[in-house]
Amino acid sequence: MNDFTLLLPEFMVAGLAFLVLAADFSLPAKRKGLLPYLAAGGLAAILAFSLVDLRGQEGSLYDGMLVVDDYALFFKAFFLALGIVVVLSSVEYVKRHLEYPGEYYGILLFTVVAAMLLAASRELLTAYISLELLSFGLYVLVAYDRYNPKSNEGGAKYILLGALSSAFLLYGISQIYGLLGTTRFDGIHEALAATPDMSPGVTVGLVMIIAGLGFKVAAAPFHMWAPDAYEGAPIPITAYLAVGSKAAAFALALRLFGEAFMPAAADWQVVIVIMAALTMVIGNLGALVQRNIKRLLAYSSVGHVGYLLLGIAALAAVESGGGVSTDLSHLASNGVMLHLVAYGITNMAAFLAVAVMYGVTGSEEIGSLAGAGRRSPFVGVVMAASLFSLAGLPIFAGFASKFYLFSAAASQGLLWLAGLAIFTSLISLYYYLMVVRQMYMEPAADPARVRIPRVTTAVLGALFAGMVLAGVYPAPLLDAMQSASEAITSSSGVLTLAQR
Amino acid sequence: MQTFDSYVLFALIVLPLAGAGVLMAIPGSRPVPVRWTATAFAAVCLALSAYVFLSYYLVHLDDGGMQLTRTWNWLSLPGAGPLADQGITLALGVDGIAAPMVLLTGIVMFCGVLMSWTVQDRGKDFFILYFLLLSGVFGVFASLDMFFFFFFYELAVLPMYLLIGVWGSSSTFSAFSRTKEYGAMKLTLYLVGGSVLVWIAILAIFVEGGLGTFSLTALEQVEFSPTFQRVFFPFLAVGFGVLAGLWPFHTWSPDGHVAAPTAVSMVHAGVLMKLGAFGILRIGMALLPEGAETWMPVLIGLGTVNVLYGAMSAMGQRDLKYVIGYSSVSHMGYVLMGLATLHSLGVTGAVLQMFSHGVMTALFFAAVGVIYDRTHTRDITVLRGLAGRMGFTTSVFAVAGLASLGLPGLSGFVAELLVFLGLFQTYPILGVLGIVGAAITAVYVLRLLAGAFFGPSDERWAGLRGASRLEGLSMMILVGFIFLVGLFPFPFIRVIDTGTAELLARFLSLS
16 A cells, blocks of 8 residues: 655645646736746755655555655755745846746646656656656756747757757667566666676667657766757756756666666666766866856756766775675765755855846856955855855865765776866866956946845855855754665675676 | 873863863953953963973883873774774873974964964864864874874864954965955865875775774784785875975965964974874884885875975965965975985984974964064065064074074974975985075075065164063074074984884884
């Protein structure tokens, strides 16, 4: 019997989405400013409820297709919190630049449901459906600025390549199902661990799934759509795309590679390693030549996907006999989660600061940030701090998370790749500093002080505090991550493919 | 007292941060309370750092080892090894090498704040970043865990970019110009580039150690394989060497120092470059002694080039600050040479030279800062006969100059003498070259004094104000320490010797 109370948070967010859409009909136009507060307040209440209600709960629904465990809870909390931040960062932007706030917030809430379900799915098709629900919402949101040709262009590219990646994913899933006879993660794990020899068909399936997910997270060589989609989308949606869609895909990837595909690590690890190396190099080199701040952050986020992939590759250590050691899996998956959180907080802060300056200058050129540090010291500090955090400098979250993640990778024998990651971080520091230089060393074209709405100040302040706190005292976060990791992988023991 | 002792190092790291926090709360439109707050915090830090040194000298000297220690668990690293529960700890403590460095930081920090009362533009932000920087410096000298060592090391680099880029000054030469943005970017990229190598080496040591911890005290017990040591010691030597001004990675140093505002030049040349040498000692030589033995002949060669090349370059400069910048490169060469002797005299001399050069170069930059502030030029072909108008500044510049050329009775003499004694025990020929370097230093310092300060006075400088009372105080403190180390070097030598003896014991066990 299914215990549907386990899914209450998802039901409640979906209900909230309908409530927002319904309120949009009934509210008079001048009161529509209340919609985001309804959405954010609702999400906050659901977040509090989930943390109280689901802590320590273990259970599964629909014959194990959806699970509720500490891992799912961790990412549910992550996406709910992210939802609150995105909604509140959108308030000003939507009011000034977009029409139809009801649908905007409604669709946003549906994507939150999708991301939450994705973290809970333990079966390929359920995961696929959740991923599609997320993507469809994002397709609409990217193209939401409908009179802006760039938004349309970005949306179109995103849909086309999104559909292509879905095709890859589905083809991979069908290969796996055809050859192993199951789509459940534990079933795949058992089947792979028991196979005497991996059939090439399974390898094809694995590679297809990796390619499909690679498109979704914009990993090189599947990253080409990202800068255009990022540039075209409304700024809060760009932020959501950079953080939310990636976190969701990695929430799936950790479970997929940490549990289902773990016994076949010898086959996928090298693919992920190559992809990680390519992604961090291409992302960071691409960012060097950008003039549009959104494109710069897009390429920088491609670089960060490389670091996260490094963590995925470090989930397993392939031993010489073909066995797979999972001694350090927890270190790696904690590292990925910590970096997701750090990167999430930091990027939300950076994009919100960009949105504030865009609201004043109307330009997305990096040059338009000139003198921002003087025009609004607060926004300047938050933006500079997030750039330093992205570059991986202390006392900000990015330093602690990179250090942890790279330590995990080095421990798994990927020291050279960790070294490459550190080196590309140095490259990234250059282009981040060029932005800092604009903000603090170039004179402003218009030196007038920038007035910031109170909500924006509060969100920026909270993100800044989070950035520093996660950078100097991440221990409580890591406790939560550790119990999340324990839910997806067993920490010790050597898995063997029988007689490889 | 026990509790106070276990918190004093932590306080030294947190106080500058707290100072930055307090400054944020003061409105920037009121510069006077901002300056007084900054001065008060710096004074407390100076007092605490003096306490650290004195307590090591007076109380703990016979015990030796790490003192004033305190450890907090920070993060565990599940599955990484037997000590994974203490994977990353905030472990603080000072030995005979770190104690004088902490004192040096306190001195330069306080004097730098006094010199910064003249900062007009965004003075509050300046002090906030300045304090962040110093929190990092104190942290490096006090950390006994590689994670936090590196954390503070990077923290010390981060504010530099803004401090130089916003408050610095550009210089124009006949053929080319060096903007402050150029200097800031070059410095930051070089230093972070060096820390790329350091970071890789730290990760390698963590993995190879197999303990699952970054704690230096735990990793010191590990015998790393000779091949590993030989491969990774250069990563540390070059990575940290960049910050220590190691030739040929020194080019950021003159450009950066020249572009930086006075107090930042003081801290940077005075203290920050010492972080590099300290890193080679604390991580490189302590953990990888065999690697150090293998590579030291190379390092000593590079150090010699540093001394000679730096001194020759200093001779050819027209800009007063470039002269001092290159003389720093040259003097850091003595530090590297001393370390590379692996002889107790040489290493002790190197550490004393770190202290001595720190005080001396801070004094140089302070004096140059005053001159530049009044005359708006640093061109030594334009500056003439300043002595008549700026007698006090001229005297302190002369003291720093004489200390740098190694006049007996001043700090530079003792330190360089020890280095040379160490060199003659190990590499006598390089010892001779080192003395040649000192001779070249004498030439450029005396030429500078004769040209820019003495000689016929110039009517352009008729209305010039001398150093203000605060600037005078700042410079007098530094002069005092130059004489103190020069005349009574034994407290310093005994403290440092305790530290180097423990370090070199690791090398004796090799042979």
